[in-house]
Structure formats: C-alpha cells, structure tokens
Amino acid sequence: MDPEIQERIAARRAELDGLKEQLVKQLAEVRAERDELAVAERVWQRMSEQLADERAQAGSPVVQVAGRAVRVVPERGPGVLESALPAEYQRILAAVRAAGSPVATRQIGEALGVGTGVRGKLEPLRGKLADRGWLHKRPDGKFTVRP
Template structure:
C-alpha cells in the first residue's frame, strides 16, 4: 500500500514539475511557466489554473488555508493528501512573489 501511495505522489510531483515548476525551452531559451512577479509581468502571464487560484485568494475575506481555496475551486479536499498539489501551487505563487505565505501556513495577496 505504501508503495502505491509513494508511486502516486511521485507521479503527481512529476506532473506538477512538468506543468509549471521546471523551466521549459522556448526558442532555445529556458522559460518558467510561472514567472516571478515583477515590473512589467502581468497576471495574464500565469497559466489559467494559477490565475484561478489568485482570484480565489483575492476574493477571500482574509488569510485562507489550502483547504479553503480547494473548496472554492471545487477540488476534493477532505481526503488526506488530496490538497497537496494545490498547496504546492500556492507555495510556488508565494515563492515567486504573487502571494504571501504567513507563518501559520495561510495565504494572502501581496497587493
């Protein structure tokens, strides 16, 4: 059983890296699908799924947990391990300056 769980998690992580974490080659140059936030980088530069996540966090009344965002997006969050891919995306957005991750693990917008 543990091997199946490990295999499934490994596949999810690999898919996540392929989708938005690792640089992708475009015209011979490495380009991130989730760019760092900075001057001249519009939210429209993010993949659609990440834009939906940002919108959900922005519409929240205050700091939100991964589970709360998952529920807003219609994702299954009640099963252990299901919110982890979303948590990775939220953390990636925070690492790249689009969101702020608080010490309690909740997320807020930076603006």
C-alpha cells in the same frame, strides 16, 4: 356626408399612409442595424477570447520536461502581469482575493472544487504561487495576495 369632411378625411388618410411608409422604412433600417450590431458583438466576443488565449500562451511559455509540455509559471516582479500566469494559477489568485481575508489551503481547494479530503490534492496548492511571489504565506500558514 359633407364633401368638406370627406376631403379632410381623405387628406388625413393620405397623410397617415405617408407616415406609415416612413415608419415602415425606419423600422426596417433599425432592424438591419440591430442585426449588424448582434453580428459585431459575436465577432468581438470571439476575438476577445482568441486574444485572451494568445496572451495567456504568450505570457507563460511552454517547455518540455520529461517529454511532457509544461507551462512555465513566471516569478512575480516588475512588469510581470497576472495575465502571464496559466489559467489555473489565475483561478487560485482569484479565490484568495475573493475570500477577502487570509485563507487556508483547504479553503482555496474548496473554492476551486479540489477534493479537500485527500491531502495529496491540497499539498500542490500550498507552494504554487507563494514560491513564485504571487501569494504571501503568513506565519499561521494562511495565504494573502501580495499587493
């Protein structure tokens, strides 16, 4: 084989070996950073859940009624955010909002997975939020979310 060609091959091989080392180092750095991002994402998720729980608890105080802890549902008004409602009430609002049009109590119950065949299960839904101003009860008995 021609010595000049051998020299070029050896030079190219050395160049490629150097490039390979750089790429291996970059790949290790990329993997390390991706691992750090995954950890940061998990920490952020946990913190978000904790903050949401704290906000929900802080926004809706618990009082004792007949020896039982009961979460107070705030009246709708200026400065009172929906996040101040207990989770169950937020689900009711979300179900009414998702319907996109006025809904009957039965439809809300179905959306929430409440047994709609038992009248006693649906009755509490009727006044849960309408009495506190979060929902509007129309003359036809259907509900809409107040703007």
